Amino acid sequence: MSDAAARDLSALARRCGLQEHWIDAHRQARRVGPEQLHRLLRALGVHCESADDVAAAHAALDATQRGTPALLVARAGYVLPLPQWRDGPADLVSGADEDVHPVTLESHAQGAQLRLPIKPGYYELRQAGQAAQRLAVTPRAPDMDALLGRSEPRSWGVMAQVYSLRETHLDPVLRTWGHGDxxxxxxxxxxLGSAGADVLALNPLHAMFSADPAACSPYSPSNRLFLNVLYAAPAQVLGEAAVRQALDSLPPKDWAALDQGAEIHWPRAAAARLQVLRRLHEQFATRDASLQRDYRSFCEQQGQPLRDHAVFEALHTFHIAAAGQIQPCTTWDKTWRDPRSRHVRDFADHHAKDVDFHCFTQWLAMASLAHAQATARNAGMGIGLLSDLAVGVSPAGSQVWSDPDSFLHGVSIGAPPDIHQPRGQSWALSALSPSAMQRRGYDAFIGVLRAALARTGGTRIDHILGMERLWLVPEDGDPADGAYLHLPVDALLGLIALEAWRHRSLVIGENLGTVPAGFDDRLRDHGIGGMNVLWFMRDSEAESAPFMAPEQWPRDAAALTTTHDLPTLMGWWHGTDIHQRRDAGRLSPEKTATQLLTERQADKLALWSCFGDGSPLPASAPLPAMLAFVASAPCALALASLEDIAGLDEGPNVPGTTVEFPNWRRRLPGNTMTAMDSPPWRDRLLALRQTRERS
Structure with missing residues (x-):
C-alpha cells in the first residue's frame, strides 16, 4: 500500500470512529495495521477495497454530516445551534402529551439557535416550511439524595445472583426448582428491607434461549428488551392454587432433588420449569378474566418486538428438534433468518400456540419482576431492585435476528490484552451500530434503557466505558487484532440520564479497567455514579500501591466489596483467584503463580494494617472487618455481594473461561432465607449495616 493510500485509509478509519493509535496496559504505543482497519471498516459497512471505494466512502460521510440528525440530544437550558433553520417563531411540542410551547429561534451565524427548555423530555421542533426535528432535552440523572429525599444518605445493599438463591420448602409450590427465581x-x-437495606442489586435478567438453557451466561443474552422466563414466579401472578393444579396434573417429579446440588444443571432445571409453564399456559383460558385482559393488554403494549422474540423462540426450538442438536440462527437457511419473510409468517401462523406460549411466559416474568420490586419498596427499601444492563447481546439471539440493521456484524465486543488477560478478550457479543443509532434517532438504544429501568428501582450498566469506545475484534480474529470504535458518548450518556430522570431511577456504571481520560468527569456531569471496588482503591496505579483510606474514596460512586468477575473477599484472601487463573492457563507470562501469591501476601498485610488491631495477620479472611472497611467509605451507597456475606471462596464467574469452571452455575449453600439467620451471615450483615449507620 502506498503512503498516500495508507493516509487515505487512516483518515477514513478516523472519520468512521476507529482509533488507529492506542496505548496498551503496559503503557506502550500500539497501532492498528492496514489489514485490521480494512476488516473493521467492512464490518462497519464501509467499502474500502480500492482508492475509488475510499473516495466514495468519504463522499458518503460528507453527505451524512450535511444532513439533519434524526434526534438531537442536548442539555436542558443550553443553547442549541440549528444551522438549517431560520430565526423567528416556532413550536416546541412535548412528545409525551402533545403540548405546544411557542418558542422564538434566535439568529445564529450559520442559521438559528434555540435556548432549550429547562424541563427535560422528548420534544419535536416545528416551524413552517421546515421538516420537524426531534429533540431530547436531557437533565442530570437523579442521585441518591434526590431519590431518597434526604441529604448525604448512607445507604447499603446486597448484590445477588438470582439463580444462586435457594428456598427448600416442603411444598413444591413454594420452593425453588433447581435455581433461584x-x-x-x-x-x-x-x-433485607426490614433490616434497613435500600438496594438489592441483581445479575442481568435479560431473555436467554429457552431451547438452549446451557447457554447460561447472563451477560450473553438473546434479547435485552425482554426477560429470562426461567426466573418467572407464576404463583405470584396466577396464584398458588393455579401452580398446584399444574403440578398435580404432571407426572410425579422429585422437585427437591433439583435443589440439592451445589451447581445448577441448567438443561434439567429448565426442562422442569418449562413443563410447568406450558401446563399453566394450557390452563390459562380458564383463569380469571381480569388476568386474561391484563395479558392481552401486555401483548398490545409490547407490540411487534414481543411477537418477534416469541416467534424466534418457537423457531429456535423447531430447528433444534429437527436437527437433534443446537442450531444457532446464524446457521439457519436464509429464508428463516429474515423475520419478515413469508416462511417465517407461515411458521408463526401454523405454530400460533407456541408463539403465544412465549408471549405468555414473558408476561409472567415481567409481572413477577414488578411484584418483587413492589415487595422491596413495601419492605422499606428506598430504591429496591437494581437491574444489570449487559453490554451487548449474542449475535445468534432474537434481538439481532429481529432487528439486524441496528447491530454491527462481523465483529465482537471484547477487550485488548492487559495485565490480567494477556491474550485479550473476545466476548462473542454484538453491539448496536453507532451509525444506525444516529440514523434511527437512538430508538434501539432508548428501548434497551427503558427495558432495563422498567419494574425496577434502577440499573447498573455493565462496561459503561463502552458508551465512549468499544474494543471491536474481527470475526474469528485474535483479540489483539482489534481496535477501539468511538461512540457518540455525550448523546448516549445524556439519554441514560434522561431515561433515569423519567423513571425516577438510580443509574450506576461499571467504570473499571482502562478508563479513557475525562470519562469519569463525563459521568459526574451527567449525574451517573461510578463504582469504587475495594481491590482497585489504591493510592496510585502501581500494582503494589497501598490501599486508599475509605474516607478518600470518591463520594459520587458506589462502594463495592467486589463484582461478579472479581475475587470474593474470602477468595482474594486465600489466593483462590490466582490458583484459578493458573489452572486455566490464564496467567500473564511476566509472573508465576508463586510470585503472585507472594505479592498477595504483601497486599493482605497492607490491607490488614488499614483496619487491623495490631494482631498478627489472620489465616482466614476477617470478613466483618473487611465489610466494615468498605462500608465506612463516604459514598451514598455501599454494596456487598451475597457470596461475601456467605463467606465463599469462589465467585460467580472466572473471566476468560468457559468450560474450566462452573461459571453462572454456582448456588449459595443451604436455604438462603434460613442462612440469613445464621450467626456468620448475621454478623457480616450487621458489620455492613452498623458501619453505615455510624459513619
Whole structure:
C-alpha cells in the first residue's frame, strides 16, 4: 500500500470512529495495521477495497454530516445551534402529551439557535416550511439524595445472583426448582428491607434461549428488551392454587432433588420449569378474566418486538428438534433468518400456540419482576431492585435476528490484552451500530434503557466505558487484532440520564479497567455514579500501591466489596483467584503463580494494617472487618455481594473461561432465607449495616 493510500485509509478509519493509535496496559504505543482497519471498516459497512471505494466512502460521510440528525440530544437550558433553520417563531411540542410551547429561534451565524427548555423530555421542533426535528432535552440523572429525599444518605445493599438463591420448602409450590427465581428475590428483598437495606442489586435478567438453557451466561443474552422466563414466579401472578393444579396434573417429579446440588444443571432445571409453564399456559383460558385482559393488554403494549422474540423462540426450538442438536440462527437457511419473510409468517401462523406460549411466559416474568420490586419498596427499601444492563447481546439471539440493521456484524465486543488477560478478550457479543443509532434517532438504544429501568428501582450498566469506545475484534480474529470504535458518548450518556430522570431511577456504571481520560468527569456531569471496588482503591496505579483510606474514596460512586468477575473477599484472601487463573492457563507470562501469591501476601498485610488491631495477620479472611472497611467509605451507597456475606471462596464467574469452571452455575449453600439467620451471615450483615449507620 502506498503512503498516500495508507493516509487515505487512516483518515477514513478516523472519520468512521476507529482509533488507529492506542496505548496498551503496559503503557506502550500500539497501532492498528492496514489489514485490521480494512476488516473493521467492512464490518462497519464501509467499502474500502480500492482508492475509488475510499473516495466514495468519504463522499458518503460528507453527505451524512450535511444532513439533519434524526434526534438531537442536548442539555436542558443550553443553547442549541440549528444551522438549517431560520430565526423567528416556532413550536416546541412535548412528545409525551402533545403540548405546544411557542418558542422564538434566535439568529445564529450559520442559521438559528434555540435556548432549550429547562424541563427535560422528548420534544419535536416545528416551524413552517421546515421538516420537524426531534429533540431530547436531557437533565442530570437523579442521585441518591434526590431519590431518597434526604441529604448525604448512607445507604447499603446486597448484590445477588438470582439463580444462586435457594428456598427448600416442603411444598413444591413454594420452593425453588433447581435455581433461584423472582419469588426468591421478593423474599430476600423483604428480609433485607426490614433490616434497613435500600438496594438489592441483581445479575442481568435479560431473555436467554429457552431451547438452549446451557447457554447460561447472563451477560450473553438473546434479547435485552425482554426477560429470562426461567426466573418467572407464576404463583405470584396466577396464584398458588393455579401452580398446584399444574403440578398435580404432571407426572410425579422429585422437585427437591433439583435443589440439592451445589451447581445448577441448567438443561434439567429448565426442562422442569418449562413443563410447568406450558401446563399453566394450557390452563390459562380458564383463569380469571381480569388476568386474561391484563395479558392481552401486555401483548398490545409490547407490540411487534414481543411477537418477534416469541416467534424466534418457537423457531429456535423447531430447528433444534429437527436437527437433534443446537442450531444457532446464524446457521439457519436464509429464508428463516429474515423475520419478515413469508416462511417465517407461515411458521408463526401454523405454530400460533407456541408463539403465544412465549408471549405468555414473558408476561409472567415481567409481572413477577414488578411484584418483587413492589415487595422491596413495601419492605422499606428506598430504591429496591437494581437491574444489570449487559453490554451487548449474542449475535445468534432474537434481538439481532429481529432487528439486524441496528447491530454491527462481523465483529465482537471484547477487550485488548492487559495485565490480567494477556491474550485479550473476545466476548462473542454484538453491539448496536453507532451509525444506525444516529440514523434511527437512538430508538434501539432508548428501548434497551427503558427495558432495563422498567419494574425496577434502577440499573447498573455493565462496561459503561463502552458508551465512549468499544474494543471491536474481527470475526474469528485474535483479540489483539482489534481496535477501539468511538461512540457518540455525550448523546448516549445524556439519554441514560434522561431515561433515569423519567423513571425516577438510580443509574450506576461499571467504570473499571482502562478508563479513557475525562470519562469519569463525563459521568459526574451527567449525574451517573461510578463504582469504587475495594481491590482497585489504591493510592496510585502501581500494582503494589497501598490501599486508599475509605474516607478518600470518591463520594459520587458506589462502594463495592467486589463484582461478579472479581475475587470474593474470602477468595482474594486465600489466593483462590490466582490458583484459578493458573489452572486455566490464564496467567500473564511476566509472573508465576508463586510470585503472585507472594505479592498477595504483601497486599493482605497492607490491607490488614488499614483496619487491623495490631494482631498478627489472620489465616482466614476477617470478613466483618473487611465489610466494615468498605462500608465506612463516604459514598451514598455501599454494596456487598451475597457470596461475601456467605463467606465463599469462589465467585460467580472466572473471566476468560468457559468450560474450566462452573461459571453462572454456582448456588449459595443451604436455604438462603434460613442462612440469613445464621450467626456468620448475621454478623457480616450487621458489620455492613452498623458501619453505615455510624459513619
Amino acid at each position: 423472582l419469588a426468591t428475590v421478593a423474599s430476600l428483598a423483604k428480609r
